[in-house]
Amino acid sequence: MRRRLIPVIATSFCIAFAFASTPAEAQFGKLKDKLKNKAKEETDKVLQDGSVDTMKAPPPAQESAAGGQPSGGTSGAEDMTLYTKYDFVPGDKVIFYDDLANEEIGEFPSRWNLDNGVFEIAKQGNDRYIMCTNKGSIRPKVPPGALPPKYTAELEFYSKGPDLKGHWFSIYWLNEANEQIGQFEVTDNHSTKLSINGNDLATKELAEPLGAGIHTMRIMATKTTIKCYVDNERVANVPAVEGFVPVGFQVYMDPWLDEAGNPMLMRSFRYAEGGKTLKEQLDESGKIVTHGILFDSGSAKIRAESYKTLADIGQLLAENPALRVSIEGHTDSDGADDSNLKLSQDRSTSVKIYLAGTYKIEAGRLETRGWGEGKPIDTNNTTEGKTNNRRVELVKL
Numbered sequence: 001m002r003r004r005l006i007p008v009i010a011t012s013f014c015i016a017f018a019f020a021s022t023p024a025e026a027q028f029g030k031l032k033d034k035l036k037n038k039a040k041e042e043t044d045k046v047l048q049d050g051s052v053d054t055m056k057a058p059p060p061a062q063e064s065a066a067g068g069q070p071s072g073g074t075s076g077a078e079d080m081t082l083y084t085k086y087d088f089v090p091g092d093k094v095i096f097y098d099d100l101a102n103e104e105i106g107e108f109p110s111r112w113n114l115d116n117g118v119f120e121i122a123k124q125g126n127d128r129y130i131m132c133t134n135k136g137s138i139r140p141k142v143p144p145g146a147l148p149p150k151y152t153a154e155l156e157f158y159s160k161g162p163d164l165k166g167h168w169f170s171i172y173w174l175n176e177a178n179e180q181i182g183q184f185e186v187t188d189n190h191s192t193k194l195s196i197n198g199n200d201l202a203t204k205e206l207a208e209p210l211g212a213g214i215h216t217m218r219i220m221a222t223k224t225t226i227k228c229y230v231d232n233e234r235v236a237n238v239p240a241v242e243g244f245v246p247v248g249f250q251v252y253m254d255p256w257l258d259e260a261g262n263p264m265l266m267r268s269f270r271y272a273e274g275g276k277t278l279k280e281q282l283d284e285s286g287k288i289v290t291h292g293i294l295f296d297s298g299s300a301k302i303r304a305e306s307y308k309t310l311a312d313i314g315q316l317l318a319e320n321p322a323l324r325v326s327i328e329g330h331t332d333s334d335g336a337d338d339s340n341l342k343l344s345q346d347r348s349t350s351v352k353i354y355l356a357g358t359y360k361i362e363a364g365r366l367e368t369r370g371w372g373e374g375k376p377i378d379t380n381n382t383t384e385g386k387t388n389n390r391r392v393e394l395v396k397l
Contacts, residue, residue, distance in 0.1 A: 076300075076301050076302070076350060076353065076354075077301060077302035077304075077306075077350065077353075077354045078301060078302065078303055078304040079304065080304045080306075080307045082232050082304065083232050083304050083305065083307035083308075084307070085234065086229070086232045086233075086234065086305070086307055086308055087227070087234070087308045088152070088218050088220050088227070088229050088234075088305075088308060089152075089220070089274075089292045089308050089309050089312070090152050090154065090270070090272055090291055090292050091148075091150070091151055091152040091271075091272025091273045091274045091275065091291075092272065092273065092274065092275030092276075092289060092290070092291055093272055093273040093275060093388065094270065094271075094272045094291070094384045094387040094388050095142060095143065095148075095151075095271050095272055095273055095384065096111075096140050096141070096142045096269070096270070096271040096384065097268070097269070097270045097271070097272075097383050097384050097387045098111045098112070098140065098268060098269055098383065099128075099267075099268045099383060100121060100127075100128040100129065100130065100267070100268065101128065101383070103121040103128055104121060105121050105122065105123055105128070106120055106121060106122075107120060107121055108120060108121075109121055109130050109138070111140065111141050112130075112138040112139060112140055112141065113138060113139040113140075113141060114136075114138055115136065115137040115138060115139060115250065116136045116137060117132060117134050117135055117136010117137060117138070117253070118132065118133045118134045118136060119131065119132055119133075119136065119138055120133070122263070122265065124158070124265065127267060128267075129158065129265040129266060129267050130265070130266045130267075131263050131264065131265050132253040132254075132255065132263075132264040132265075132266075133255075133263065133264075134255075135252075135253065135254035135255065135256075136252070136253065137172070137250050137251060137252040137253070138250070138251055139174070139248060139249065139250045139251070140248075140249055140251070140269055140271065142248055142249065142271060144247065144248075145247060146245060146246070146247050147221075147246050147247065147248075148273040148274065149222060149223050149274075150221070150222050150273065150274025150275075151219075151221055151271065151272065151273055151274055152218065152219060152220050152221070152270075152271070152272050152274060153171060153218070153219040153221075153249060153269070153270070153271045153272075154216055154217070154218045154219075154268075154269070154270040154271075155169065155171055155216065155217045155218075155251060155266060155268075155269050156214055156215070156216050156266065156267040156268045156269075157169050157186075157214070157215055157216075157217070157265065157266045157267065158213070158214055158215075158265040158266070158267065159189055159210045159211070159212060159213065159215055160212050160262050161189070161209075161210070161211050161212035162189050162190070162209035162210065162211070164262045165188045165189050166188060166255060166256045166262075167187075167188075167189070167253070167254070167255055167256065167262075167264050168185060168186070168187045168188075168252075168253070168254040168255075168256045169185065169186050169187075169217065169251075169252075169253055169266070170183050170184065170185040170186075170251070170252040170253075170254075171183070171184045171185075171217060171219065171249060171250075171251060171252075172249065172250040172251075172252060173196075173244075173246035173248075173249065173250075174246060174247060174248045174249065174250055175245065175246060175247060176247050178248075180250065181196070181197055181244065181246060182194075182195060182196045182197070182244065182246060183195045184217060184219060184228050184236070186210075186215075186217060186230055187256070188256075189206075189209045189210040190205055190206045190209040190210065191203070191204075191205055191206075192204050192205075192206065192228070192230060192235040192236070194226065194228050194235075194236040194238065196226070196238070196241055196244055197243060197244060201236065201238050202228070202235065202236035202237070202238065204235045204236070206230060206233060206235070207233060210230075210231075214267060215230065215231055216229075216230070216231055217229070217230055218230075220274075222274075223241075224240055224241050224242070225238060225239055225240070225241065226238045226241055232304070232305070249269075249271065251266065251269065253266065270387075272291070275289075278290075278312055278313065278316050279316065282316075282394075282396060286395065286396045287393050287394060287395040287396060288313070288325075288393065288394040289377070289391055289393050290309055290313075290391065290392055290393070290394075291387075291388070291390070291391050292306060292308070292309030293306045293309055293310065293347075293351060293392045294306045295347060298343070300343065300346035300347045300349070300350045301350065302347075302350050302351065302354060310351075310354060310355065310358070313355065313394065314355055314358060314359030314361065315359075317355065317359065317361045317365070318359055318360075318361065323365065323396065324364075324365045324366075324367075324396070324397040325365070325366060325367070325394040325395060325396055325397060326366075326367040326368070326369055326394070326395045326397055327348045327351050327352050327355075327366060327367065327368050327369070327392065327393075327394055328344075328348060328368070328369045328370070328371055328392070328393045328394070328395055329343075329344030329345060329346075329347040329348040329351075329369075329370045329371065329392055330344060330371050330372070330373075330374075330375055330376075330377075330389060330390065330391050330392070330393065331343065331344050331371075331372050331373050331389065331390055332373060332376070332380050332385075332386035332387075332389040332390050333373045333376070333380040333386070333389075334380075334386065337372060337373065340372035340373050341370055341371075341372035341374075342370065343370070343372075344370030344371055344372050345368065345369065345370025346370070347370070347392070348368035348369060348370050348392070349368050351368075351392060352366045352367075352368050367397065373389070376389045377389060377391070
């Protein structure tokens with residue numbers, strides 16, 4: 001069934017979207033509303049004081065580069081076998097990042113604008129989520145103006161697995177009039193679609209239905225190209241886009257055919273500007289600053305999503321055998337100074353071990369150092385600033 005784009009209208013919390021236009025769609029919509037009302041009654045029994053702790057807890061939160069958390073995690077790297085065709089690299093300068101860390105349970109998320117629907121902060125495990133209890137959309141409060149020439153956007157959402165289907169997650173692009181001009185969606189744990197200017201450019205069924213836990217929708221775009229991903233799988237690759245000038249994003253959630261005890265949850269949204277190539281950075285400033293080497297909180301074990309960033313660094317070092325670099329970890333100001341210092345050093349060591357072992361880079365060409373929170377490149381007073389400060393740098397020796 002096709003759905004038309006939904007106009008963006010600033011309304012109160014409980015205004016729903018208009019969807020069905022054909023008799024069949026209208027009949028199905030009535031059935032859906034009955035199911036949703038029953039499911040909501042059951043879900044309300046699960047939620048107490050804004051908590052969904054009775055549900056299965058998700059994996060730990062991810063960090064980019066070196067985060068300011070206590071050390072003690074495992075060093076090394078995850079198995080990256082499934083990521084060999086994964087070419088996503090997150091943008092270097094974070095423009096908007098909301099991990100909901102300071103939000104109050106039961107309240108509307110403060111860093112978002114409401115278009116319509118019912119949204120509130122809920123807790124599951126140790127993490128906070130934006131919970132949608134009826135279909136609707138919200139917009140991150142991003143700076144006005146056209147999106148950068150290169151940018152990335154990432155949305156984390158929760159799924160209880162293929163046995164409980166029905167949730168629809170969409171990232172919309174908006175124009176200056178707040179009209180939807182593009183859409184990247186994941187539906188029913190297995191279907192994806194990319195539409196631009198009203199044209200469906202890519203539809204794909206995922207290789208495997210999404211399992212229980214946290215999953216990520218990712219967009220990597222320039223003015224004329226768009227790539228989309230779900231976890232490690234690329235689901236859209238559009239080499240030429242014309243007449244597409246978005247200025248912002250909208251996140252739309254619809255618990256389509258919702259099941260009892262399966263509330264619709266999103267965890268974080270990250271929007272960043274793409275930077276210069278590794279070679280351009282090295283030639284211009286003598287160092288490479290990357291936010292694409294990822295670790296779990298408190299861990300020095302490199303996450304598999306780091307594959308493309310590390311592959312680019314490995315290739316650069318292999319093609320320039322005289323190049324020697326110092327791999328330097330940096331954190332934000334959260335946590336104890338000594339823990340941050342040790343964690344950043346451990347992460348730098350993990351990167352060295354990976355590059356030396358995977359790309360046969362002589363260990364003598366790679367030095368390591370952890371700076372902890374000692375060399376910030378942004379403020380530590382905002383979520384975006386802290387995210388920019390958590391990084392790995394490769395400094396030319």
